[in-house]
Amino acid sequence: MSDKPLSVEEQLVKARTLSEALPYMHRFNGQTFVIKYGGHAMGDDELSHLFARDVALMKQVGINPVIVHGGGPQIGNMLDRLKIKSSFVDGLRVTDKETVEIAEMVLSGSLNKKIVTSINEAGGLAIGLSGKDGNLIEAQKLTRTKRDPDSNIERILDLGFVGEPSRINPEILESFEENNLIPVIAPIGVGSNGQTFNINADTAAGHIAAALGATKLIMMTDVEGVLDKNKKLINRLTPAEVRKLQKDGTIAGGMIPKLETCLYALEEGVESATILDGRIPHVLLLETFTEHGVGTMITEATE
Numbered sequence: 001m002s003d004k005p006l007s008v009e010e011q012l013v014k015a016r017t018l019s020e021a022l023p024y025m026h027r028f029n030g031q032t033f034v035i036k037y038g039g040h041a042m043g044d045d046e047l048s049h050l051f052a053r054d055v056a057l058m059k060q061v062g063i064n065p066v067i068v069h070g071g072g073p074q075i076g077n078m079l080d081r082l083k084i085k086s087s088f089v090d091g092l093r094v095t096d097k098e099t100v101e102i103a104e105m106v107l108s109g110s111l112n113k114k115i116v117t118s119i120n121e122a123g124g125l126a127i128g129l130s131g132k133d134g135n136l137i138e139a140q141k142l143t144r145t146k147r148d149p150d151s152n153i154e155r156i157l158d159l160g161f162v163g164e165p166s167r168i169n170p171e172i173l174e175s176f177e178e179n180n181l182i183p184v185i186a187p188i189g190v191g192s193n194g195q196t197f198n199i200n201a202d203t204a205a206g207h208i209a210a211a212l213g214a215t216k217l218i219m220m221t222d223v224e225g226v227l228d229k230n231k232k233l234i235n236r237l238t239p240a241e242v243r244k245l246q247k248d249g250t251i252a253g254g255m256i257p258k259l260e261t262c263l264y265a266l267e268e269g270v271e272s273a274t275i276l277d278g279r280i281p282h283v284l285l286l287e288t289f290t291e292h293g294v295g296t297m298i299t300e301a302t303e
């Protein structure tokens with residue numbers, strides 16, 4: 001913050017901005033927003049600090065923010081340091097025994113605590129947990145098939161310890177809300193025999209949003225939003241339009257699980273899913289307290 005006094009005009013702009021936020025504060029009071037904070041979006045310290053402030057502000061004005069974080073690039077860095085090779089299939093990391101241990105260490109350990117600390121420093125009260133705590137995310141091995149384009153044979157893919165949520169037990173999150181705590185969740189799931197599963201953070205966020213009956217699912221990433229074939233931002237999409245983009249190959253890599261999750265969340269009753277550019281300062285406030293103008297919003301009906 002600069003110490004230079006503001007001109008009257010600048011003060012008026014500030015006052016107007018605050019006043020314009022009032023209807024949104026009323027509209028969203030008491031509602032749950034699940035915010036997926038992607039590993040790419042958390043690379044810059046200044047942006048991470050602004051993210052934490054935005055989350056603390058949301059909580060202060062009566063919204064219930066629930067953070068689910070990723071950490072793909074950070075897991076990748078640790079695997080590189082340990083000289084462990086890693087690969088992805090359709091945006092999902094092939095996860096062997098060693099890799100799942102590293103993923104848990106990075107996600108539930110250093111990254112989770114870093115986010116908790118920065119929200120606490122910003123004046124919120126955050127609590128970190130993984131899907132193992134309170135049995136929040138019960139998971140099973142993900143089963144995936146892929147059609148071989150040459151032979152047209154459907155093959156079963158074995159991604160190792162990659163999990164998908166089989167049941168979410170949100171009671172622990174509800175008790176946090178009652179106590180004004182902001183949950184920060186690492187996407188690690190627990191299997192029926194206590195196994196650890198590495199879950200794509202988008203998938204975890206979508207299931208948590210559905211189980212909590214969230215109003216909004218917000219995905220923060222490192223692109224403007226969903227881009228069309230000419231790399232132009234698409235502002236609004238319906239589920240039918242998303243399916244078309246999936247079929248014609250416009251959607252690739254990490255955007256595949258992201259959009260699958262958005263569709264799942266909408267089917268389960270979440271009102272809107274938005275993919276936002278986490279590189280924009282205060283993008284969460286822009287999304288929450290102004291008419292939609294950034295990123296891609298997916299809703300059942302377009303106005």
Ligand SMILES: Nc1ncnc2c1ncn2[C@@H]1O[C@H](COP(=O)(O)OP(=O)(O)O)[C@@H](O)[C@H]1O
Binds near residue numbers: 039040041072223251
């Ligand atoms: N049509 C598309 N529009 C936008 N991004 C796309 C598209 N298709 C593929 N992508 C890729 O998806 C990436 C976002 O997914 P990902 O890297 O998993 O992000 P995060 O780590 O934030 O979850 C983009 O950086 C981009 O490379």
Ligand SMILES: CC(=O)N[C@@H](CCC(=O)OP(=O)(O)O)C(=O)O
Binds near residue numbers: 069070071073199
């Ligand atoms: C199965 C799987 O792919 N798990 C992810 C979990 C982290 C994640 O999803 O992080 P981002 O949101 O930053 O991509 C991984 O190992 O990278």
